[in-house]
Amino acid sequence: MRADPAIELIDVSFAYDGYEALRNVSLVIREGELCCVVGPNGGGKTTLLRLMLGALKPTRGEIRVFGLSPNAARARVGYMPQHSRYDPQFPVTVMDVVLMARAERRLGWRYTSADKSVAARCLEEVEMGGFSGRLFNALSGGQRQRVLLARALACEPQLLLLDEPTANVDVVVEDKLYSILKALGERMTIVMVSHDLGFVSDIVQSVICVNRRVVVHPTSNITGEVIRDIYGGDMRIVRHDHRCSEEGHKHG
Amino acid sequence: MGEFLRALADPDIAFLRYAFLAGLLASVAFGVIGTYVVVRRISYIAGAISHCVLGGIGAALYLQKARGLEWCDPMLGAVVSALLSAIVIGLVSMYASQREDTVIGSLWATGMAVGLLFLARTPGYIDPMSYLFGSILLISKTDLFVVAGLDAAVVATGVFFYNKFLALCFDEEFTRLRGVRVGFYYMLLLCLTALTVVLLVRVVGIVMVIALLTLPSAVAGQFARRLWHMMLLSIFFCAVFNIAGLAISYIHELPSGPTIIVLAAATYLAVLAGSRIPNLLRGRGRKSRAIAK
Numbered sequence: 001m002r003a004d005p006a007i008e009l010i011d012v013s014f015a016y017d018g019y020e021a022l023r024n025v026s027l028v029i030r031e032g033e034l035c036c037v038v039g040p041n042g043g044g045k046t047t048l049l050r051l052m053l054g055a056l057k058p059t060r061g062e063i064r065v066f067g068l069s070p071n072a073a074r075a076r077v078g079y080m081p082q083h084s085r086y087d088p089q090f091p092v093t094v095m096d097v098v099l100m101a102r103a104e105r106r107l108g109w110r111y112t113s114a115d116k117s118v119a120a121r122c123l124e125e126v127e128m129g130g131f132s133g134r135l136f137n138a139l140s141g142g143q144r145q146r147v148l149l150a151r152a153l154a155c156e157p158q159l160l161l162l163d164e165p166t167a168n169v170d171v172v173v174e175d176k177l178y179s180i181l182k183a184l185g186e187r188m189t190i191v192m193v194s195h196d197l198g199f200v201s202d203i204v205q206s207v208i209c210v211n212r213r214v215v216v217h218p219t220s221n222i223t224g225e226v227i228r229d230i231y232g233g234d235m236r237i238v239r240h241d242h243r244c245s246e247e248g249h250k251h252g
Numbered sequence: 253m254g255e256f257l258r259a260l261a262d263p264d265i266a267f268l269r270y271a272f273l274a275g276l277l278a279s280v281a282f283g284v285i286g287t288y289v290v291v292r293r294i295s296y297i298a299g300a301i302s303h304c305v306l307g308g309i310g311a312a313l314y315l316q317k318a319r320g321l322e323w324c325d326p327m328l329g330a331v332v333s334a335l336l337s338a339i340v341i342g343l344v345s346m347y348a349s350q351r352e353d354t355v356i357g358s359l360w361a362t363g364m365a366v367g368l369l370f371l372a373r374t375p376g377y378i379d380p381m382s383y384l385f386g387s388i389l390l391i392s393k394t395d396l397f398v399v400a401g402l403d404a405a406v407v408a409t410g411v412f413f414y415n416k417f418l419a420l421c422f423d424e425e426f427t428r429l430r431g432v433r434v435g436f437y438y439m440l441l442l443c444l445t446a447l448t449v450v451l452l453v454r455v456v457g458i459v460m461v462i463a464l465l466t467l468p469s470a471v472a473g474q475f476a477r478r479l480w481h482m483m484l485l486s487i488f489f490c491a492v493f494n495i496a497g498l499a500i501s502y503i504h505e506l507p508s509g510p511t512i513i514v515l516a517a518a519t520y521l522a523v524l525a526g527s528r529i530p531n532l533l534r535g536r537g538r539k540s541r542a543i544a545k
Contacts, residue, residue: 053429054429055425055428055429074429074430074431075431077429079426079429081423081425081426086422086423087291087293087422089473090291090421090422091291091473091476091477091478091479091481091482092418092422092478092479093477093478096418096478096479097422099415100415100418100419100422100423100426100427100430101430103415103416103418103419103427103430103432104427104430104431104432106415108412108415109411109412109413109414109415110415111415135477151426155430
């Protein structure tokens, strides 16, 4: 039996001031899936993610997250933005940042010890346990990215939406992030936008290719040593024929 | 300094004591709200709000003197116009498709223009300079109570919603996606900023009050690791600038507002230079060692 859908897009289109960024997108991401959104710059990857978040409303069509509207499902979604868009002079510690995941739960100026222990556990989970008192802006890009991942986890989500988790980090950090995501993928649905067009990491089960229209591919093994040489690790390549069997299907 | 202390105790120059107390009280609100203003980068909005205050003061004086509405105090006019301009700017920046900076700039000048027109029609001579650049001679005991009340309200609200404001200032989009009503808290922050600006209009004046909102926090930001550290430090710096500025202006017979602001700006520059010079020296040291190799 197949898992229930975590995200469903039914014939969704989205236009910015008349420019159509996405056209007639229909897709299903099932619970427990770890999937990657790839495509050229300006192809609509981030738009797709923001639609799933409810930060944008579709011009046409319908989006369901766990069977609800994206706004109604917010409490069950953890979102990780890119780490490079923060004010480099903002005085916050790592713990302050992670606790922001719980800002909507507390009316006053204090977080409870329960909030703090959740935040500490999430930092452990991304292997940043010893950093809670450190200045957020004094960390490296990869460390900041992991703190933002911990913040998304502190929302206690069933669905993680990640915007370019590996942008501007080196290969070692990227591997570390992927191994963390792989472990998290055991217990939640993960959708991440990636800047890699053709190749995605070994951990991903399905790939959503976005270029105004959307095509979903399964990932398949590649035996070529060439790619191994270039990337220094095991990779999978996306099959770009549209006559896929089993999970592979064409939409739009 | 002894001269200043004797003057503070002198019952004949009560206005100096009022100015001193107003400065001390207002420092708390300036430290807390000024920190939000600096990290949220809305000091130009605070500037527009403070200039709109002249519109309210002008209207209140006109109604009081020309229309005989005794209850229409300039402080009341200042509070109303500051809140009104904060709400207009907030709505424009959230909903309107107009260029935000154009609207803010227009409001900035229009507020002052309205104030000057009202003052021109108000019987008796009122010097706009005293409102624009501050004049401690105008502070009354009633003003002091108003300052204390507003101060308490602003600080209590600013502290109570600390978590929300911190999240909003650091990452508005994430906070909105968590279900926090970001628009409401942004508007609340602008209104708190408006009330804070009013607190020291008498002492430093409409034109310069914005500097006192940002400079202490900018100095504090050089040392602080967390937002509330920055607030405590800004309160301290703001109080020091106010008191030292008042003392210097009294002893040397200078206008209080400009003295306070120049002192704050000089400190900011000194702190910036102080934090840069060690780096420069170290950089040079590294370079010369590299050359020696």
